[in-house]
Amino acid sequence: MPDTPVIDAIHARRSVSPKYLEAPGPSPEEIHAMIGAACAAPDHGHLGPAEFIYVPDDMRDALADVFEAVAMEANPDLSPEIRAQARERSLNGPCLLALVVRIDEGNEIVPASEQWLSAGAAMQNVLLAAEDFGYRAKVVSGARVRSPVMRAAFRLEAHEHLSCFIVIGSATGKTKERPRRTADQALRVWAG
Template identity: 35%
Template sequence: MTELCLNVYASQTLELLQSRRSGSAKRMTGPGPSPDQIRTLISCATRVPDHGKLTPWRFIIFADDARAKFGDTLVKALRSTEPEADAERIAQERNRLMRAPVVIAAISHVRSDLPIPEWEQTLSAGASCQTLCIAAHAMGFVANWITEWYSYSPVVREALSLKPQERIAGFIYIGNPAEQLVDRPRPAFESVAAYYPST
């Protein structure tokens, strides 16, 4: 690869990173990533720093009918905590994953029997989620990394066969924006960064 090529890629990469923003799952439409694109997204998500090379994360992909099927689990989870939930609320949960054409659940898998701190394994899972979002952005999709209430539901945990050492890092909704995205202000350099030592 020539130096010119590398410079072009580098500047495009920086532009990509500086333009990433979420698109609300509530305002998504199709098409979503194809099976080949999903493979690429996951391949990107696996290239994160990983102290101890433990692969402390995995992904569960919801596409097509699987999104509606998972709606049954969400309704069951809802009923376990809100037995009086009305029809509107039930429909909301049944259709939750239908908001986007593809949803990927990122599962962090932390091992406590090793010298690698659990916190660092969790951070690696977070990095894989963020890389997934950036890769989706690079493909021209929008992504929304959300946990909402069901990431913490025991019913959902059981339905996804999570092991005790696993936690849901988030559900990443991926699709196209149904309406023009509005970005939010980003923190200024001075508000988040300072050279050491401070003066």
């Protein structure tokens, strides 16, 4: 079966570490289009579980303060180097989006698991749209996204989860090939 342009684009997507993502990043119009693509994800009950928060350039330092505070929360005796590394994680890459997933736990028709799946599909649409505009991206998380300090910085309510950050930009250097499962590994036939 020959691949189609969409299937080729899906296979060609490669995550690039935020350290190797530089300007230019997406324009406001391109970011808008990426979030529009996210809104085309399957969404049972139209609950809109995925919300994307753009961190503007002039707020990156304030977010670096939060990343440092999160690191200090885990270990107050961190060296200046490790604190600087924690800050750096929020400064890498020209475009930073946070993905907040809002789960309606009490929904009688759409269980939380379906809402998470929908948010994941929205995330993937952002990645594919970013690549379609010629950028590379990476989804990153770590324990920091669940930290109380981080949650407070994003003013999250109990049913809201900072699930990850999406860093988008232009790749410097070669992209890394990571092993992926094949269709034969992921597909089986129901035998009753």
